[in-house]
Amino acid sequence: MNNSSDPQTGPIEVSVAADETYYWCRCGRSKNQPFCDGSHQGSEFEPLAFTAEKTDKVWLCTCKNTANAPFCDGSHEKHD
Numbered sequence: 001m002n003n004s005s006d007p008q009t010g011p012i013e014v015s016v017a018a019d020e021t022y023y024w025c026r027c028g029r030s031k032n033q034p035f036c037d038g039s040h041q042g043s044e045f046e047p048l049a050f051t052a053e054k055t056d057k058v059w060l061c062t063c064k065n066t067a068n069a070p071f072c073d074g075s076h077e078k079h080d
């Protein structure tokens with residue numbers, strides 16, 4: 001079990017529905033990655049709201065280093 005607040009390193013594939021709004025965890029503390037579960041409270045972070053353009057499967061970043069949030073851009077592979 002990983003009970004730390006360390007972000008995972010790889011992206012998570014999730015199904016999103018067209019025109020639905022999702023809240024991507026930006027702080028790394030959520031136990032419901034890649035989505036916000038409210039654990040950011042008391043930190044400097046706020047979740048990123050995004051609306052899916054279409055019903056699809058997407059890869060959402062969990063390392064929080066992506067330059068294309070909330071989507072994975074491969075940045076996790078640049079870490080040791």
Ligand code: FES
Pocket residue numbers: 024025026027028029030035036037038039040041045046047048
């Ligand atoms: Fe991480 Fe809300 S729990 S932004």
